[in-house]
Amino acid sequence: MCGIAGIFAYLDVAPPVDRAELARMNTRMAPRGPDGSGDWFSPDGRVGFTHRRLAIIDLSERGAQPMHSADGTLTITFNGEIYNYRELRAELERKGHTFRTETDTEVLLQLYADRGSSMVEALRGMFAFGLWDSKRHSLLLARDPLGIKPLYYADDGWTLRFASQAKALLAGGVVSRDPDPAGIVGFHLFGNVPEPFTVWQSIRSVPAGSTLTIDAAGPDIPAPYYRVANALDRRASTKCDPSEAQARLGAAVHESVRYHLVADVPVAVFLSAGLDSSALLGTMAELGLRDISAVTLSFAEFRGTPNDETPLAAEVAARYGARHIVRTVDRAEFERDLPALLDAMDLPTIDGINTWFVSKAAHEAGIKVALSGLGADECFGGYPSFRELPRAVRLLRPFRYAPGLGQAVRWMLSHGMGSRLGLHPKAAGLIQYGGSWAGAYLLRRGVFMPWELDAILDPDLVEEGLRRLVVFDRIDGELNADHPLGDFDRVAALETSLYMRNQLLRDSDWAGMAHSIEIRVPYVDPFFLAALPPGDVLEATGAKSAIADIPRPPLPDALRQRPKTGFATPVGHWLREAAAPAAAVSFSAASRDWLRHVWQVGWTGPVLA
Numbered sequence: 001m002c003g004i005a006g007i008f009a010y011l012d013v014a015p016p017v018d019r020a021e022l023a024r025m026n027t028r029m030a031p032r033g034p035d036g037s038g039d040w041f042s043p044d045g046r047v048g049f050t051h052r053r054l055a056i057i058d059l060s061e062r063g064a065q066p067m068h069s070a071d072g073t074l075t076i077t078f079n080g081e082i083y084n085y086r087e088l089r090a091e092l093e094r095k096g097h098t099f100r101t102e103t104d105t106e107v108l109l110q111l112y113a114d115r116g117s118s119m120v121e122a123l124r125g126m127f128a129f130g131l132w133d134s135k136r137h138s139l140l141l142a143r144d145p146l147g148i149k150p151l152y153y154a155d156d157g158w159t160l161r162f163a164s165q166a167k168a169l170l171a172g173g174v175v176s177r178d179p180d181p182a183g184i185v186g187f188h189l190f191g192n193v194p195e196p197f198t199v200w201q202s203i204r205s206v207p208a209g210s211t212l213t214i215d216a217a218g219p220d221i222p223a224p225y226y227r228v229a230n231a232l233d234r235r236a237s238t239k240c241d242p243s244e245a246q247a248r249l250g251a252a253v254h255e256s257v258r259y260h261l262v263a264d265v266p267v268a269v270f271l272s273a274g275l276d277s278s279a280l281l282g283t284m285a286e287l288g289l290r291d292i293s294a295v296t297l298s299f300a301e302f303r304g305t306p307n308d309e310t311p312l313a314a315e316v317a318a319r320y321g322a323r324h325i326v327r328t329v330d331r332a333e334f335e336r337d338l339p340a341l342l343d344a345m346d347l348p349t350i351d352g353i354n355t356w357f358v359s360k361a362a363h364e365a366g367i368k369v370a371l372s373g374l375g376a377d378e379c380f381g382g383y384p385s386f387r388e389l390p391r392a393v394r395l396l397r398p399f400r401y402a403p404g405l406g407q408a409v410r411w412m413l414s415h416g417m418g419s420r421l422g423l424h425p426k427a428a429g430l431i432q433y434g435g436s437w438a439g440a441y442l443l444r445r446g447v448f449m450p451w452e453l454d455a456i457l458d459p460d461l462v463e464e465g466l467r468r469l470v471v472f473d474r475i476d477g478e479l480n481a482d483h484p485l486g487d488f489d490r491v492a493a494l495e496t497s498l499y500m501r502n503q504l505l506r507d508s509d510w511a512g513m514a515h516s517i518e519i520r521v522p523y524v525d526p527f528f529l530a531a532l533p534p535g536d537v538l539e540a541t542g543a544k545s546a547i548a549d550i551p552r553p554p555l556p557d558a559l560r561q562r563p564k565t566g567f568a569t570p571v572g573h574w575l576r577e578a579a580a581p582a583a584a585v586s587f588s589a590a591s592r593d594w595l596r597h598v599w600q601v602g603w604t605g606p607v608l609a
Helices: 021-029 085-094 104-122 168-171 181-190 230-238 242-260 273-284 309-318 331-344 353-364 376-380 385-401 403-422 425-435 436-447 450-455 459-469 472-477 489-514 526-531 535-541 545-548 555-559 571-578 590-602
Strands: 002-009 038-039 048-055 076-081 127-134 136-141 152-155 159-163 203-205 210-215 267-270 294-301 321-329 370-371 518-521
Touching: 002 021, 002 076, 002 127, 002 168, 021 038, 021 048, 021 136, 021 168, 021 321, 021 385, 021 545, 048 076, 048 127, 048 545, 076 104, 076 385, 085 104, 085 181, 085 370, 104 127, 104 136, 104 210, 152 168, 159 168, 168 203, 168 425, 181 450, 181 459, 181 472, 230 489, 230 526, 230 535, 242 526, 242 535, 267 273, 267 353, 273 309, 273 321, 273 370, 273 376, 273 545, 273 555, 294 309, 294 353, 309 321, 321 353, 331 353, 353 489, 376 489, 376 545, 385 425, 403 425, 403 450, 403 518, 425 436, 425 450, 436 472, 450 459, 489 518, 489 535, 535 545
Parallel strands: 267 294, 267 370, 294 321, 370 518
Antiparallel strands: 002 048, 002 159, 038 048, 076 127, 127 136, 136 210, 152 159, 152 203
């Protein structure tokens, strides 16, 4: 796991790479790679790569980056881990390729030499990389299928810059900071910035599951090689008898965890009192891992309440022989950390605080790699949306055939009648939006609704942002597949492609890497997704609760019976106090703005699921 950046002056009239600019980008990413730093510049000075290393596989200097092919024609700067690199290496060796290191990075170079850009389809892991091909005089940018690792770029028409962090691009001192209405409006709608937008007009995200090629003519259009809806469609066509579902589910979890343990350093686990992370710990122990460290957050405010993760987490840790690390966080520490937290937050979000503190605890314990249960709810139907969205669409679809009715009801309820009736503000949009999948999803996951934005943002910015976002088309686009998806798979596609990708995974990256922690997510793996039973079988067999029986011995009954609370923190209470006008706390202007926003939208535990 690392931080990467690069500059390609692709037009002949563009100035050569500014080494000082690249150095500033590298410095901004220092926490991502405390184990080493490297630079490379092409002989003509028109390409430059930089790299910050967090050494996980092949800890020797042979794993240093940027790395070159044996003949010097290929150069790569790579962030991530390729879990099936040993199988890919063996395949390449059978074809006559020879290797100088034990790294997954060198496998990427040789695989590209063998297959070109299509090599990304063979990779099992999380990755973002820039690869320079001197023979073709082209740069390839690539990002993993589900978007675990970020990759941002800025193109001014002369020169393309890329980096693991948007703020690293800004740190170079050349990329414009002009705000992007689409990203700002998207944040207020969803609580995160939907890709490919950022909050800066000049910076874009390479879409998850895409490659981007840049040559002397400039950047091409991003080329997708993976889509969640298509993967779920292919899985739906497979046959799986319900009686076989548990065995197939168990085999998929065991295989994914086994791959995610590939490392030359110890692998820990972030342990809550939930089924998902507990099943990971149990599976790690069953696979023969010893001396496992399990990290749990504790909050004094939760002691003796259902939100207290510690007692059950301790029982699970003892059951599987893990070293249990309990880290207590209080409001004073939150207030001290907030400026650093916001500085590390690459794009605005209303989540990520829990990951910040559990990563901090892991770093203090000398941990470099930890598994997380993130992604299980999207796979197994653990969110209320799996029940609520199909029901809303079925019940409210008939109102779509009454032109103007939904808009009229929304206007009346949002102009006073709704508050007099004691209705939730989103209720105003039920008739207008609730009968479509995109509308129902926006109501379920939205923070502010489109009709509310003019009251909190400049109306011209709102108009431009909504025009460019094309919100409902964007949501609907995540459902496009060769065949219509079933209800379970529709919700899975939306939650995976939107909420998980734009919020949970992005927050895990910035919050984890701020503490030099590599967070691995075995439930977020296209190979794992394909190995699961079809969505309708998962739903019928109650896969979310069935994961309790995957480890041997199975999870304790107390854990099974615990109501789902999410990985909650008392941040909501802290924020309301800290953001109050009378709060005797000194924060920067940026901190106060962020506090005001999350206080205004109402920070709740489920947001931190």
